[in-house]
Amino acid sequence: MNRQIVIEKMFGYLTDEHKQNIHEEAFRDIANVFLDLYDEYDHQWGQYVEFKTGEREEKPDRPVSWVCNASMGHGKTTVLICFLKWLASETNRKKRIPVLLVIREVGMIKDIYDELKAFNDECIVMVDSTNRQEIEPYIHCHQFVIITHARLDNLALGLGNLHTYRLWKQYNTWAWGEILDEDNIISKRNRLMIFDEKPSFVNASVFDIGSKHNTLDWFDDLATPLKLDALESQCMKSYIATLVAYQLSQNATSVTTALAQKDDLSLFTQTLKKIIIKIKNHEDNKGKLESLRQLKHFQKLLNKDGAGRIDDYEIRGQSGRKIIISERIDYIKLKMNMLVLDGTAIFTSQQYKGFKLKEVNNYNDYSRFYYHIETINTSKYARSKKGQTTQRAISERIMKLKQSHPDMFVLPMKSDIEIYKQLGAILEDIQYFVEKSNEDSKPINLLNTTGKNELKDRKALYLTSLPKMNADHYKKIAISLYGTKVDLGMNDEDDANWFKDNKLELIYCGELQAELLQIMHRTALRKIKSKDEIHVFVAYDDEDMSKLKYQKSIPAFSHSMNQIYCANKAVLQADYVVDESQYGRGDKLRNYADLIHHWIHKNITVFNPLPMRISEIDKPNKLGEKFRDWLNKHWNEQEELINKIFSEFGYVIYEKKDRYSEKSKYITTIQKNHDRLMFGE
Structure with a gap:
């Protein structure tokens, strides 16, 4: 493959206006990362064919997991679309490479889908909650498949058929609604997987006994199809809440123990376990993925020591404890060649364990x-x-x-x-x-x-x-x-x-x-x-x-x-x-300002005008001296607040050198201060 020719072809897919705005060096750098991924996949495919035909003894190299740190604004999505167009334009059908695109933002999914659909009507399909059941039987027929981050997380956790999304079966011909003939297949290939942003890496649930009562969210959702009578339903909900409450109130450590011991043969525990099996397998619950994830976590808490962490909290005087159960989603175990486009990966490097960084220059000034x-x-x-x-x-x-x-x-x-x-x-x-x-x-x-x-x-x-x-x-x-x-x-x-x-x-x-x-x-x-x-x-x-x-x-x-x-x-x-x-000083300042304003109103005349040293104000009662001492403590950090409040009364406080100090505090009116700054004193 001549990379220069390929990159020029990819660049050629852009409109003239887009070419004017794109940074060509950044485009080239990112394109090279995609082509590195292509070469790696092609190399592994060659090894796989040789292994299957007996020409080599070693198994193919393991799939790669890369993260590209191209910064925001460098055209990652633009290059991605051009790369996909180049893949779709491959004339040798046996050399075509399929891709699973994992996109977070719905708007971006539509943008990529619309552009690829216009380029090649049958090369791409997008899967969302509205079309999943209709589309899934034909996913493997499309070279490119777009899904959300949330759907991939569910597939990685066993909630759905990953094989359907991972494998591309390229048919000579196929049509919607027809039975697909296996004898009509040109090739079968696992897809490349490309993320547009950092994946979540986390599968977590929180179980709390508080105002939110989220300990029972999953049960209320999943038990509905069973049509339990009111008493049976309440018994189970009360028992679940009791198990969690007992753990939070009796376990003084920060690590959970099994909510139900292995030798617990009580009627409540056995009934709960039977109901859990029923709701897991009920046909009506297959689409309730979030609740099923919480159910899996509750099962781990129920049966396993150390499954969760107990977290003490105090929020605005209210204290309590909650259970957090959190597991890492290991996307590497999906065994797909993977590239994540994450411009800020350097700040979250702990989460990219097992990934190789593909660095790209940052051209921003x-x-x-x-x-x-x-x-x-x-x-x-x-x-x-x-x-x-x-x-x-x-x-x-x-x-x-x-x-x-x-x-x-x-x-x-x-x-x-x-x-x-x-x-x-x-x-x-x-x-x-x-x-x-x-x-x-x-x-x-x-x-x-x-x-x-x-x-x-x-x-x-x-x-x-x-x-x-x-x-x-x-x-x-x-x-x-x-x-x-x-x-x-x-x-x-x-x-x-x-x-x-x-x-x-x-x-x-x-x-x-x-x-x-x-x-x-x-x-x-x-x-x-x-x-x-x-x-x-x-x-x-x-x-x-x-x-x-x-x-x-x-x-x-x-x-x-x-x-x-x-x-x-x-x-x-x-x-x-x-x-x-x-800072808790607004009221005190306003009180000083009010007292000083009243004193000035009664005592300042043409014979005793402003500006005036603060310490000269109301000497018999030492009002000025007290305020001066307060100012000396807080002036450096609160000058703006002080003058904001005094301006409400029409005054400005400022510092100037005199025979008493390098920075004596003075007070004057806003108008006189303006004249002072304009014309000098």
Whole structure:
């Protein structure tokens, strides 16, 4: 194979407009990764044929598992489509290679399907929940099959017939509805498997006795076809809840023991086991894949010591325990040649055990990228405070920034969208946050940006908090990797690390950095030929808080992203967003401001004008001295908050050198301060 000719042919599938926008070197690099995979598959196929014909004694080489780290905006999907077109155009039918495409985003599935369908009407089929039963008998007839990540996970866990999706049977002729004649087969081949993003790697369930009562979700769903009478159904549900509750209340360790011992011959246990067998095998339950996964986990908890982890939690004063059972999905065991396209794989490398990294150059110029740390507590608790003080402070900041960044897109958590709408921070783009009945995908929010085109031309983006998942999300990953050898404990809120165990903290940081970079590259930053400046503002105070609050330095979290991904070229900047309630000083400051305002109103005259040293205010009662002492303690960290509150009364506080100090504190009116800055004192 002459690679240069092949890559030129692949490039030739692009439209003239697309050729203008694509980065040719990036296209070539990624195309070479696909062609490496093709060569590996072709080599193994040759070995397989020789082995079957007796020309060689050794079995073929094992399938490869690769991850390609081509960055966002480098055209991975574009090259993938061109590669598939090249495979479909193979004229020697016996040399054609089949592919199983595993795509996360519904919109991308349709885009790839439509383009390949237009290129070759019969080469591709997509499988979803609406057509699976109709399509599955004919899946093996198509060279390319597209499925979702969730469907592959279920197949890998034994929920479905993997062989149907893995094997391609190439027929001379076939038609829908006809009985397929095995004598009509040209060849049988296992498919290549290509993921468009990092697979989940995790199969997990949580069993809790609390307000959610998810211990019984699977039973309620799967027991319905059995039509149990009310008493029998309630007996089983009560028994399941009792088994879990007993484990959580009596097992003082962090590892579960079997909920039912092997020698347990009680009527309840035996009845429960019989019902489980019935619901597993019931025809009506075959499509209830999520509930079947939970059932499998419950069975492991029921029969096996050490199947799950017990996690203690405390949330806003409410404490309790829950069981997390989590297992690694080992895609390598599927025995398919596999390529994952994951531009941020470097941050989640622990999860790619057994994979080989296929590196591709990052051609983006990150010197045009400005990463702004907007220092404010945006934890879930801070965002739930009465009066939405955090959201109000951020909204004020956004309004100010939009004056210099008019195309700024504001990206809140789903739960905060209505608040920011009411505060006016997202009114210009409100249509993107509204669910539309004619669209398959959900509206955009901070945790749902995959496949969204709303951001692709934006040069400024504001994230109203970090894209943090629930802590259980990271714990599930850690348990799937380390089992009982990871501490699930969490630190106090003011600790620099969220989790006590460094292994778990590294998983959290890696997942978070990967998600941040994915979101940032959905903006015009992905246009790697562009020279436009891109500004991304992120509101949080999670990293090295003491330095952030008191020394105004850039913390390690941002440095690591810059160093590892942006070649230390991104511009890092830190600023403060002042939330009065965050520091508990708003009320005290406002009280000082009110007292000083009343004193000034009664005492300032043309003979005793402003500006005035703070310590001169109400000397008999030492009001000015007390406030001066308070200012000296808090000025460096809270100057913006102080002047924000005093501006409500029409004043500004500032520092200047006089005979008493290098930095004496003075107060004056806003108008006089303007004149002072314009014309001097």
